[in-house]
Amino acid sequence: MTFPVVGMVGGGQLARMTHEAGIPLGIRFKLLSDTPQDSAAQVVSDVVVGDYRDLDTLREFARGCDVITFDHEHVPTEHLRALEADGIPVRPGPDALVHAQDKGVMRAKLVAIGIPCPRHRIVTDPADVAAFAAEGGAGFPVVLKTVRGGYDGKGVWVVGSEAEAAAPFRAGVPVLAEEKVDYVRELAANVVRSPHGQAVAYPVVESQQVDGVCDTVIAPAPGLDRGLALKAEEMALTIAKELGVVGHLAVELFETRDGRILVNELAMRPHNSGHWSMDGAITSQFANHVRAVLDLPLGDPRPRAGWTVMVNVLGGDYPDMYSAYLHCMARDPQLKIHMYGKDVKPGRKVGHVNTYGDDLDDVLERARHAAGYLRGTITE
Amino acid sequence: MTFPVVGMVGGGQLARMTHEAGIPLGIRFKLLSDTPQDSAAQVVSDVVVGDYRDLDTLREFARGCDVITFDHEHVPTEHLRALEADGIPVRPGPDALVHAQDKGVMRAKLVAIGIPCPRHRIVTDPADVAAFAAEGGAGFPVVLKTVRGGYDGKGVWVVGSEAEAAAPFRAGVPVLAEEKVDYVRELAANVVRSPHGQAVAYPVVESQQVDGVCDTVIAPAPGLDRGLALKAEEMALTIAKELGVVGHLAVELFETRDGRILVNELAMRPHNSGHWSMDGAITSQFANHVRAVLDLPLGDPRPRAGWTVMVNVLGGDYPDMYSAYLHCMARDPQLKIHMYGKDVKPGRKVGHVNTYGDDLDDVLERARHAAGYLRGTITE
The missing domain is CATH 3.30.1490.20 (ATP-grasp fold, A domain)
Known part of the structure; x- marks a missing residue:
């Protein structure tokens, strides 16, 4: 056995951060990217520029890869089956991935395995x-x-x-x-599962959306009833197992006003609701996703801090985010900035910040201030 | 101001880990590497293969870089001066770097500024x-x-x-x-200094050598007298300031049997004695080195755990380190492996492991077991 080559389809920020997490493992990372300027293509050595919707391109890319994984869920199911038929492990595989591609299939399956849905x-x-x-x-x-x-x-x-x-x-x-669910808040249960069936659950987080886009994630979800938290983790582990997921699975949840938990969406890849884990968990979602697709034992998903807060940095009217580093880093020497190398366009996710500590109010204020300053909505 | 390009001369593991630390900052990283197979060249997008001893190669490489920094101290001083004359910031600069290149110059300067030496x-x-x-x-x-x-x-x-x-x-x-100093143990004081004069000191660590090669680093140095620790940090900060260091400075120290601290060696780049900081400090030495050479405010260097232990993984007789991951990761889900993508040769540094926790004996045992198992000297 030699150090394997992980083929990543998609050049967005999830691929970029997966590469970052793969470097310490000494593995080779090969990227299929739409353009040479994509977020991940900027930082990866071995990049193939091509269209993931074209089977020949995918096949050519997969040659020499030990396993294929994804930055998004848009690769056509029949292409994934063709790669599998060629003998390339595809993780997550097409039978699992279809549940993250098709909401109708997903709902039917969740109902069949007894998972509460709207x-x-x-x-x-x-x-x-x-x-x-x-x-x-x-x-x-x-x-x-x-x-x-x-x-x-x-x-x-x-x-x-x-x-x-x-x-x-x-x-x-x-x-x-x-x-339209009458919910108190949105939660997310993130789990990672490997081909041999090992699985780990991250603490359930609170996910705050603005205009349908994830804005703030608090890990763990503040004040969440211990029983509900366990139920949500168990639900995510059950879904991962029953759907045959390999790699990271994010289960977006509603916490209803009457104390129930319902599944909103599934994502089968590292997910925005798990970005906090890069600085807040013993093993990040990206590191565990790589370990899972390689069928390596998974890392400890537990938190390293009392509270970790992630706030997305969206493109604003102010395109010069780099100069904002001076203020943000000087104000908070513990701040963790994660920028994706993307051009700033209004509303586009171009990065995120993480903060952690024991005082939730302080941790929240620091993350929100930094994200707002980078975006240009806070100027002091 | 736009996101800058950092030019790294040298393709070894220090460059590899600096790239890893630079990805979240969204900066561009450009590498001058001896071969396309070098440790860092495997993971960086923008690689120039060439000889750093050739001034034309360096000048061509430096075009388009906002700053030049180094993975090693071997670039000839006159070349660094030529780059500076071309208007490229070189950090650390030639006047500082000569102290890490020439032990005679280093000793004379340390004596002149009152730093105790053998x-x-x-x-x-x-x-x-x-x-x-x-x-x-x-x-x-x-x-x-x-x-x-x-x-x-x-x-x-x-x-x-x-x-x-x-x-x-x-x-x-x-x-x-x-x-030949009669020392109890070796210590290292790591500091980072930026062009505008900000500096941070990491906790002083104990560095255990085997056959002249760093084997184990314990952060912070166990049982170190608080006064001596402060003196060592202050000494390193003084050296950084007086020598005009920009970036990371490692000061290797002897703790003598009669309770003194003497300077052994200097290194002006991220250093093996600082690898623990990747998992054990709020800001790693690599992240702070990048911030320093870009003249960004420095990150908090304080530890995140009671104890962090780093053990180097040297090449042994057993070339298949990847298959050893199965045992190491299953035995210790909190283990942090950092492999450099280098071919295994006996005695060659090919990676390191980090462990952290509150119980030093446990943390030491876990790191030593993992490093020994990866090397092949432990087989159970």
Whole structure:
């Protein structure tokens, strides 16, 4: 056995941070990137520029890789099956990944294995949406999602009437209707599972969204009932096992006002809700994802600090983030900045900051100040 | 101001780990490497293969870099001056770096600024070595060092008689004689200094050598007298300031049997005695070196754990280190492995492991077991 080559499909920030975590393991990292300027392509030695939707490109890329993994969930299922047929381990594999690609398949599977979900069904047109709203007794609003292709609030609509329900159907893809859950907050349960079935659970975190985009993550989720936390971890481990996930699985959850936990979304790759682990856990989600896809024993997922807070840095009106380092680093010598090498565009995730410590208010204030200063919304 | 390009001369493991630490800052990293297979060249996107002893190669490399820094101290001083004359910031600069390149210059400067050193002087031939031995009253053994080019015990001789003192003179380079210090243990004081004069001191560590090569580092140095620790930190900060160091400075020290601290060697780059900081400090030596050469505010150097232990992984007789991961990771889920992508050759530094915790015996045992297992000297 020699040091293996991990093939990463996708050149975004998740690939960039996975490469960073793979360096200490001495493994070789090979990247399939859309452009040479992509976030990960800037920092990886072995980069193939090509289109992951093209099977020949994927096959050529996979030659010489010991395993293939992903920065996103958009590789067509049939391509993954073709790679597997070629004898290349694909982790997570197509049978697992389809649950993160297709929300209809995901809901059907979760119901079948007894995981609590919001009330939902596939709907065919606006009138059917109105019927779905009436079935629940609560009426509108209703959440509509295209079953494929959505992320960060894209492909999701909250509609207040039958008239408003036309838009999601225009793309001609199946639409899933879900009840608008009355939730107190959003949580995320992150787990990592390896091919031989070992799995580890990170502490359940609170995830605060702004305009459908993750803004702040607090690890562990403050004030979360111990029983609910265990239930959420157990739920994520069950999903990972039953769906045959290999690598990192993020389970986004609603904590309802009546004390239940419902699954919102699944992601089968390192996830924004796990970025805190880079500085706040003994083993980061990225390190454990690499270990899992290589079928190495997993690292300890426990926290290293009482509280860790992650705040995303979104592109603002102020493009010069580097000069903001002077203020941020001088103000907080413990601040952890993670920038992705991406051009600043309004609303685009271009980095995140982590802070940790024993006083949650202090940790939150430091992270929010730094992220706001980098974005340009705080100027003092 | 846009994200800067840091030019790193030298493709060894220090460059590799500096790149790893630079990724989160979003900076661009450009590498001048002897071969495309060098440790850092395997993981960096922008690599120039060339000879750092050739000024034209250096000048071509430096074009487009905002600052030049180093993985080693072997770049000729006149080349560094030429780069500076071209307007490229060189950090550390040639006037500082000469103290890490030439042990004669280093000793003269330390004496001039009042830093305690072993008794020493330049010697001209074996008879002069005998005279030096007699001058101190203690006689032989005496330590002889070529003033330039030594590392990891190479270029150093401990001689017991005038007859044994011939070898060091054969290379035709100046030889420095030093008293054989009666020391209890070796320590290292690591500091980082930026161009605008900010400096931070890491806790003083104990450094255990085997056959002249660093084997184990314990942070902080167990049982070190608080006054001596402060004195060592202050000494390192003084040296950094007086020599005009920019970046990381490692000061290797002897703790003498009679309670003094004497300077053994200086290194002006991230150093083996600081590798513990990757997992054991709030800000690693590599992250702070990058921040320093970019004149960014420095990060907090304080420890994150009660004890952190680093043990080097040397090449042994058993070349297949990757398969040893299975045992090491399963035995200790908190273990931190750092491999350098280097071919295994007996005695070669190919990686290191870090462990941390509150119980020093446990932390030491875990690190030594893992390093020994990776090397192949422990097989259970």
